[in-house]
Amino acid sequence: MQYPVWQLPVNGGLLIALISVIHVFVAQFAVGGGFFLVMAERKGHAEGSNEILQWVKRHSRFFVLLTMVFGGVTGVGIWLIISLVSPAATSQLVHLFLYGWATEWVFFLGEIAALLVYYYTFQRCISGRMSKKDHMAAGWLYALFAFLSLFMINGIIGFMLTPGEWPRTGNFWDGFFNPTFWPALVFRFALCLLLAGLFAMITALRIPGPATREAMVRWSAKWVCLPFIGLLLGAAWYFAALPPAQQAMILRRTDDIRPFVLAWPVVTPLLFLGGLAFFVKASGRARAVLAGVVLLLGLAQVGAFEWVRETGRRPWVIHGYMYSNGIRAADVERMQRDGALSLTAWAGTRQVTDDNRLDVGRFLWAQQCSSCHGMGNPMLDMVPRAAKRGVAGLEAQLAGQGKLLPYMPPFCGTPAERNALAVYIAHEVARRVSK
Amino acid sequence: MTPALPPAALVPVPDPIPGPWGWFQALLLLTFVVHLLFMNVVLGTAVITLFRSLRTPFAPGDQINVDIRETAAWVPRAMALAVNFGVPPLLFLQVLYGQFIYPSSILMATWWLGIVGFVMMAYYGFYLYGLGHAVLGPRRTLVAGISVALLLVNAFVLTNNATLMLDPARWTGYAASPGGTLLNWGEPSLVPRYLHMVAGAVAVGGLFVAGRAQLLLKAGGPVASGPQGPQDWNLRITEGLKWFSHATYAQFVLGTWFLLSLPGPMTRLFMGGHGLATGAFALGLAGTVLALVAARQRRVWLAAGATVGVIFLMAAMRAVLRDAWLSPHLDATMAKAASVPVVPPMAGQDGAAALFVVSLVAGIAAVWWLVVIARRSGKEA
Numbered sequence: 001m002q003y004p005v006w007q008l009p010v011n012g013g014l015l016i017a018l019i020s021v022i023h024v025f026v027a028q029f030a031v032g033g034g035f036f037l038v039m040a041e042r043k044g045h046a047e048g049s050n051e052i053l054q055w056v057k058r059h060s061r062f063f064v065l066l067t068m069v070f071g072g073v074t075g076v077g078i079w080l081i082i083s084l085v086s087p088a089a090t091s092q093l094v095h096l097f098l099y100g101w102a103t104e105w106v107f108f109l110g111e112i113a114a115l116l117v118y119y120y121t122f123q124r125c126i127s128g129r130m131s132k133k134d135h136m137a138a139g140w141l142y143a144l145f146a147f148l149s150l151f152m153i154n155g156i157i158g159f160m161l162t163p164g165e166w167p168r169t170g171n172f173w174d175g176f177f178n179p180t181f182w183p184a185l186v187f188r189f190a191l192c193l194l195l196a197g198l199f200a201m202i203t204a205l206r207i208p209g210p211a212t213r214e215a216m217v218r219w220s221a222k223w224v225c226l227p228f229i230g231l232l233l234g235a236a237w238y239f240a241a242l243p244p245a246q247q248a249m250i251l252r253r254t255d256d257i258r259p260f261v262l263a264w265p266v267v268t269p270l271l272f273l274g275g276l277a278f279f280v281k282a283s284g285r286a287r288a289v290l291a292g293v294v295l296l297l298g299l300a301q302v303g304a305f306e307w308v309r310e311t312g313r314r315p316w317v318i319h320g321y322m323y324s325n326g327i328r329a330a331d332v333e334r335m336q337r338d339g340a341l342s343l344t345a346w347a348g349t350r351q352v353t354d355d356n357r358l359d360v361g362r363f364l365w366a367q368q369c370s371s372c373h374g375m376g377n378p379m380l381d382m383v384p385r386a387a388k389r390g391v392a393g394l395e396a397q398l399a400g401q402g403k404l405l406p407y408m409p410p411f412c413g414t415p416a417e418r419n420a421l422a423v424y425i426a427h428e429v430a431r432r433v434s435k
Numbered sequence: 436m437t438p439a440l441p442p443a444a445l446v447p448v449p450d451p452i453p454g455p456w457g458w459f460q461a462l463l464l465l466t467f468v469v470h471l472l473f474m475n476v477v478l479g480t481a482v483i484t485l486f487r488s489l490r491t492p493f494a495p496g497d498q499i500n501v502d503i504r505e506t507a508a509w510v511p512r513a514m515a516l517a518v519n520f521g522v523p524p525l526l527f528l529q530v531l532y533g534q535f536i537y538p539s540s541i542l543m544a545t546w547w548l549g550i551v552g553f554v555m556m557a558y559y560g561f562y563l564y565g566l567g568h569a570v571l572g573p574r575r576t577l578v579a580g581i582s583v584a585l586l587l588v589n590a591f592v593l594t595n596n597a598t599l600m601l602d603p604a605r606w607t608g609y610a611a612s613p614g615g616t617l618l619n620w621g622e623p624s625l626v627p628r629y630l631h632m633v634a635g636a637v638a639v640g641g642l643f644v645a646g647r648a649q650l651l652l653k654a655g656g657p658v659a660s661g662p663q664g665p666q667d668w669n670l671r672i673t674e675g676l677k678w679f680s681h682a683t684y685a686q687f688v689l690g691t692w693f694l695l696s697l698p699g700p701m702t703r704l705f706m707g708g709h710g711l712a713t714g715a716f717a718l719g720l721a722g723t724v725l726a727l728v729a730a731r732q733r734r735v736w737l738a739a740g741a742t743v744g745v746i747f748l749m750a751a752m753r754a755v756l757r758d759a760w761l762s763p764h765l766d767a768t769m770a771k772a773a774s775v776p777v778v779p780p781m782a783g784q785d786g787a788a789a790l791f792v793v794s795l796v797a798g799i800a801a802v803w804w805l806v807v808i809a810r811r812s813g814k815e816a
Contacts, residue, residue, distance in 0.1 A: 002447035003537055004606070006544040007613040015548075069511070069558050072518055077551035083529070084544040084615070087537040094529045095450040099787035102462075105522045106791070106798040112519055113802040116512065117809045130812035138808065141801055148794075170779030172453075172787045330778065345444035348610065366613075 001327055001335075003087040004346045005366035011374040012085030017310070019081050021303045023074035025195070028188065028302065030067035030111075031150045032196030034143030036223060037063070037118070038136055040200070043219070045132050051212040057122040059203050064119050068112055075108075085371055088326035089317040097156050100176060104152035107145045114142035150188060158184050161246060161313045167320055183241045187234030190227040191302070197223025198298045202291045224294075242312065246319070249407060250312040267300045315402070315409040323409035325368045335412035340364060352416040361424020364417060368409070369425075376432045386429045394422035442603035446764050448771045449534040453784040456531065460754065463527035468750050470524055472743065473517035478586050478633065479640015481510050481561060483678055485583045488576040495572075498667060506644060507579070508565025511558050518554060532600065534768050535761060539600035542608065544615030546592045553589040557582040587633065594629040598622045601760040627693035634689050635746070638682035642739050645675025649735045676730045679738065683727055697756070704759055705752065712755040719748040 006012065037060055044052035083090040094101065118138045125135035155176035159166065166175035200220035207213035239247065317324045327335070335343060341350045347363045349356055365375070374381045386394055398418050402410030411418055452459065484507040491499055528536055540547045560582030564575050571578055599605060599619040608617050619625050648671035694702055705716040726741035758765065 004445075004541045004609050004613070006541050006615045008544075008615070065559075065562065068515055069518075070555065072515065073551055073555045073558070076518065076522065077548070079525075080540075080548055080551060083537060084541050084548060087541060091450050091529065091533045091537060094526065094533065095453060096781070097787075098453050098526065098530050099784065099791040101526055102523060103787075103791045103794045105519070105526070106794045108522070109519050110798045110801050112515055113805050116515070117805040121809055121812055124812045130808070134808045134812070138805055141805065145798075145801075167779055170777075170782050172781075172783035174783070176787075346609065 001088065001331065001340070001343045001367065002346075003326070003344075005363070005370070006084050007362075007366050008370070010377045011370050011372065011379055012081070013372050014374065014377070014379045016078070016081050016085055017307070017379070019074060019077045021299070021306055023071065023078055024306055025299050025302045026067055026071040027075060028150070028192040029195040029199055030063065030071050031146045031189070032192030032194065032223075032227075033063055033067065033199070034111075034139070034146040035193065036196040036200055036220075038139035038143055040216075040219075041136060041139060045136075049212060050126065051207060051209050052216065053122075053126050055204065055207050055212070055216060057119075057126070058206075059200060060115070060119045060122060062199070062203060063115060068115055072108070072112070086317060086324075086326050088328070089322055092318065092322060093156060093160075096172070096175065097159070099172070100152055100156055104149055107148040107152060110145035111142060111149060114138050114145055118142055147189070150192065151185065154185050154188060155181055157309075160316075160318050161309060162241070162243060163319055163321065179243070180238055180241045183234055183237035186230055187238050187305075190230030190234050191305075193227035194224050194231060195298055195302075197221065197225075197227070198294060202295065205287065205291060246312045249314055250308060252407065267297055267304055270297050314407045325371050325409055327368070327409065327412050332410055332412050336410075336414070338414075340367065340413035340417050352414075352420045357420045357423055358427060360417065361420040361422075361427075364413060364421040365424055365428075368412060368421070375428055382425060383429050383432050386425050387433055389426075391419070391422045391426045394425055395419060398422060442606060443764060443767060445538065445603050445606050446768050447534045447538065448775065449768055451772065451777045451781055452530055453781055454788060459527050459531050463524055463531065464747075464750055464754055466520060466523035466527065468743075468747050470517060470520040471746055471750065472639065473513050473520055475636040475639035475746075476513040476643045477510055477517050478590065478636035479638065479678075479682075480506065480513070480643050481557070481579070481583050481586055481640070482637050483640045483644055483675075484510065484561075484564070485576070485579045488579050493573040493575070502667075502671065504565060504567070504575075506647060507561055509643070509647070510561040511565065514554070514558050514561070532757075532761070532765075535600040535603075535764070536596070538603075538606060539596055541615060542606060542612075542617040543592070543595060543599060543619075546616070546618065547596060548615075550589050550592055553585040553592075557585040557589070560585070590633060590636075591629055594625065594632060595619045598625050598628065601757060603764055624693060624696040627689060627696045631686065631689045631693045634682045634685050635749075638679045638686070639742060639746075641675045641678025641680075641682060642735070642742060643675070644678065645672045645735045646739055648672045648675060672733065672735060676733065676735070676738070679742075680727060680730050683723060683730075686723070698760075701756060701759060704755060709755060709759070712752055715748045715752045715755070719745050719752065722748065 008015075037056060040056045040059070041053065043049075044056055079090075118135065121130050121135060121138065124130040125132060155178070158178045158180045159175040162179045164174055164178040165171070166178070197220050200223065201217055204213060204216040204220050207216055239250075242250070313319055313324075315324055316322065317326065320329065322328050331343065339350065341347045341352075341360070341363075344367070347360065349360065352360050369382070372380055376383050389397065395418055397405070398411040398421060401408040411421070413421070484503060487503045491497075491503060494500055560578045563570055564578055564582070595618050599617070599622075602619075602622065605619060605621060648668045652668035652672070694705060700708070704712040707713050722741045722745040726738045726745065729735075729737035729741060
């Protein structure tokens with residue numbers, strides 16, 4: 001709460017969501033892709049098929065371009081956006097898991113080095129200047145490092161939802177190997193393999209020889225269908241491992257999460273059926289259309305899962321420790337007693353007056369609401385929610401947060417500050433409605 | 436609403452650091468130097484590529500054109516590593532100086548987030564450039580120009596944040612611009628610091644061009660379709676060393692400007708006020724002269740070695756400058772942090788540190804092995 005608030009025309013949470021979903025989609029594809037590439041290369045060597053090897057080579061270039069750079073840079077992008085929108089939570093995660101992040105960086109470095117060597121030496125392997133064994137070893141290293149990256153990040157993301165014993169012990173390992181660590185790892189790894197198969201099906205469509213093309217499309221489709229079992233088991237285990245509070249939050253299906261909760265059970269079978277359709281048979285243009293549809297379903301799958309997971313954490317960013325607006329549970333009582341303005345110099349005042357009421361309200365909105373809510377923007381838009389409430393209704397709503405409305409953080413401030421926030425929201429909503 | 440409180444009150448209380456301060460400082464310095472080296476290769480080689488494209492008439496099969504393209508192909512490769520090696524210094528910076536870097540980043544958030552897009556677009560620009568002349572044709576110069584402009588904007592954003600984080604007095608600009616668009620224009624050292632960094636990158640880019648040519652000359656060139664004989668590689672070495680020397684001569688002006696633009700007490704740190712800073716400065720100057728002499732004698736590796744040493748010394752001077760600049764705020768916030776009980780207490784960090792060290796050693800070994808097998812199979816991986 002001691003940080004300035006980036007006052008954006010759109011809400012920061014939406015930016016985080018957009019960058020994250022794209023990154024996770026590409027990054028998970030990279031993890032599964034490592035395994036896919038070496039297994040496909042092995043098949044090429046075993047069958048003595050130059051056509052398969054050439055395809056795997058072209059496919060690996062796709063990884064260099066898409067996963068290594070786009071994935072790597074959007075990964076940094078997530079880090080930047082969360083540090084801009086949720087600096088307190090980011091600082092907490094960076095300080096607590098510094099060695100985890102640093103270890104993940106090492107694995108990412110290994111991943112890049114292995115992928116560069118794997119791609120740039122592929123032709124030498126095909127032409128015999130590099131041994132198959134060495135080249136495959138580079139591929140396995142890529143797969144291993146990519147998996148280990150997932151392993152590390154999975155622990156830290158899981159910690160935010162289910163910190164387990166950490167709030168009591170403060171122990172790094174309690175936080176890292178938290179209650180959802182293993183089920184999430186199974187689920188995510190299955191998803192990674194599935195996504196790798198998904199992309200491969202699409203690039204395999206461009207193999208020139210019909211026989212090899214058919215064989216590789218079907219072989220890739222298996223990568224979509226088989227991990228499906230792991231995906232279902234992982235999802236069930238994951239849900240069962242969630243503490244009751246998080247389970248209840250997901251089942252309650254608050255407004256913004258509902259489409260994603262509903263999407264997941266629909267998208268998942270569709271993804272499977274799409275893969276199966278490829279596997280069984282599709283041809284010509286239908287196949288190209290199907291490829292696009294299946295790809296979009298994959299993105300929807302990742303998006304739905306991440307959105308549900310994020311929202312299941314509500315109203316916390318680190319469950320039980322820090323609220324989604326960056327206020328620590330330990331600070332709530334003090335803020336309610338002494339005022340939200342007492343903890344930060346960035347508001348420029350410590351008191352609400354008739355002259356500064358709207359300004360204070362704007363600051364409190366930015367501080368306590370804007371990480372989740374839009375004002376006339378997508379994602380939990382305040383305009384329809386507050387249009388008919390009036391100042392008194394909004395004050396009542398703010399007073400009930402955290403108690404009557406457990407999916408919202410409590411309002412942290414004095415009654416005068418609560419009034420200032422309500423006045424500001426009513427003012428902004430009225431301004432937008434009248435437009 | 437104007438923040439009426441003194442700037443010192445704007446600095447947050449930092450979170451507890453999970454290990455010794457000096458250990459993270461060392462890691463910050465080391466990883467930052469590696470990041471700088473890759474970044475310099477990227478920016479410097481990109482700038483040189485742009486000039487070479489402008490000066491050389493486009494002809495797909497021409498040896499010089501092929502060499503320009505094959506040199507440019509290293510830009511995206513180095514960029515992937517520059518981005519990767521940008522992660523640990525930013526991580527250690529956030530751990531040690533989070534109370535400064537988080538607020539300053541938020542104040543210029545729009546630009547700060549923009550670097551993600553700038554880097555990505557520049558990467559793909561140079562990737563296309565390196566792919567083959569059939570892809571871009573004569574438009575290569577335009578693509579290189581846009582990519583270089585993006586990289587230069589990127590560098591300017593980074594320099595802005597590096598200076599903005601040092602001076603909470605400038606954070607009061609938030610009152611007038613809370614939308615994350617603040618730039619640190621009022622800081623006298625901003626422009627010289629930026630030009631100093633860019634000129635340094637161009638010098639290293641020149642060394643990269645010369646070093647690559649030297650390696651290929653030794654290997655008996657020709658590569659796929661590049662220069663055909665020793666005389667061509669020698670021309671490339673001359674060209675690269677010229678870029679290095681001219682950019683380094685410019686540093687005597689830019690560096691002096693940068694030094695004098697700092698607040699008086701900061702300038703004096705390097706003029707006898709601080710033993711380590713003054714020593715590093717003197718050694719850095721000596722190293723620069725050595726690198727220039729080596730370049731004159733066409734001793735590429737000596738020039739490169741001396742330059743790496745100078746970059747390390749400059750990074751160390753930068754660290755001293757940062758701590759001196761932040762000193763009053765740093766001491767006050769650290770004292771405040773020390774007075775607040777850590778709840779829950781930090782535990783298990785030594786084991787986590789061991790995990791990091793073991794993975795780092797294993798990771799370096801794996802990368803080493805990868806380089807070995809790549810080199811074994813060809814001359815230019």
